Amino acid sequence: MSTVTSIFETQKLPVSFEIFPPKGDLTLTAARTMAAELAELAPSFISVTCSAGGSGNGSATPAIAAMISDEFDVPTVAHLTCINASSQSIADAIFDMRERGIENVLALRGDVVAGSEPSKAFSFAKDLIPVLADAGFCVGAAAYPEGHIACESDAASIEHLKMKQDAGASFLVTQLCFDNERIYRFMDAADRAGITLPITHGIMPFMSKDQISRMVFMCGASLPSAIIKLLAKYENDAEALKQAGIEYACGQLVDLAKHGVDGLHVYCMNKPEVARAAVAAVRAAGF
Numbered sequence: 001m002s003t004v005t006s007i008f009e010t011q012k013l014p015v016s017f018e019i020f021p022p023k024g025d026l027t028l029t030a031a032r033t034m035a036a037e038l039a040e041l042a043p044s045f046i047s048v049t050c051s052a053g054g055s056g057n058g059s060a061t062p063a064i065a066a067m068i069s070d071e072f073d074v075p076t077v078a079h080l081t082c083i084n085a086s087s088q089s090i091a092d093a094i095f096d097m098r099e100r101g102i103e104n105v106l107a108l109r110g111d112v113v114a115g116s117e118p119s120k121a122f123s124f125a126k127d128l129i130p131v132l133a134d135a136g137f138c139v140g141a142a143a144y145p146e147g148h149i150a151c152e153s154d155a156a157s158i159e160h161l162k163m164k165q166d167a168g169a170s171f172l173v174t175q176l177c178f179d180n181e182r183i184y185r186f187m188d189a190a191d192r193a194g195i196t197l198p199i200t201h202g203i204m205p206f207m208s209k210d211q212i213s214r215m216v217f218m219c220g221a222s223l224p225s226a227i228i229k230l231l232a233k234y235e236n237d238a239e240a241l242k243q244a245g246i247e248y249a250c251g252q253l254v255d256l257a258k259h260g261v262d263g264l265h266v267y268c269m270n271k272p273e274v275a276r277a278a279v280a281a282v283r284a285a286g287f
């Protein structure tokens with residue numbers, strides 16, 4: 001299999017997908033069905049989220065990541081959060097991921113889970129990164145084009161990002177953002193701060209008013225007026241709104257590709273049709 005670093009070195013414009021462990025008891029079986037469809041699109045890699053605190057099917061992340069690379073020959077990235085972790089639980093996770101042959105890990109702090117005990121060993125993602133890098137993984141980290149929602153300023157957010165590079169991260173994946181101009185400003189700021197890691201840009205299509213409101217409040221993404229107008233135009237037509245969301249995201253992806261970004265990462269929300277539309281748009285534009 002391939003490390004994400006080698007993918008950025010050898011592919012002109014890596015296009016990757018993010019999935020989450022499907023809900024329900026048959027998470028691995030459902031993930032296999034979905035992976036079969038996604039693999040047909042020949043993604044550069046697929047990343048698999050995990051839920052902080054081990055809620056949902058987060059504990060299935062390494063098994064799903066290993067299954068996709070073993071059975072479909074698609075490189076994978078397993079997400080790992082540390083907000084409630086101890087040194088021992090991270091050592092156990094490392095052991096498990098190594099046993100499964102996982103090479104790439106996205107090192108995350110995770111969101112604060114109400115009522116849970118914060119980690120004494122890992123305050124920030126930057127504390128987890130060197131542990132994973134020392135264990136031999138190719139380590140990625142999260143980046144925030146509009147600043148992290150809990151961070152006081154864009155400048156501080158960039159400083160914290162630089163700390164992740166200095167701690168040993170090898171690649172960066174950005175938070176969803178609906179405004180490419182913000183992304184380009186972020187790229188310039190990262191450049192000025194000496195951030196040299198490859199950055200792949202996360203784009204998520206909006207699917208409904210509820211979903212986009214959740215996203216905006218969860219991560220602080222700003223809503224361009226073009227999106228607000230689409231939400232108003234298709235207020236009473238859920239299917240047309242969904243299509244408009246996919247088209248908007250495809251437009252963002254093509255514009256990013258033309259801008260010469262390092263990579264494109266599609267938050268496909270476990271919907272192969274979203275991944276298919278994204279890949280078709282990027283390929284049709286000649287990338």
Ligand code: FAD
Pocket residue numbers: 048049050051052079080081106107108109110111112123124125126141142143148149150151156157160163173174175176202
């Ligand atoms: P950190 O980099 O540790 O940052 C957390 C906060 O602390 C930020 O406000 C930051 O600015 C601040 N900070 C960082 N370093 C310092 C410092 N030295 N001093 C003071 N403040 C500091 N969540 C999940 O639960 N599961 C997932 O699978 C998942 N996948 C994600 C994938 C991507 C690409 C992204 C962008 C996010 C993902 N998240 C996931 C959400 C992520 O866990 C949250 O955004 C979380 O709140 C921050 O994680 P982080 O790794 O960026 O944290």
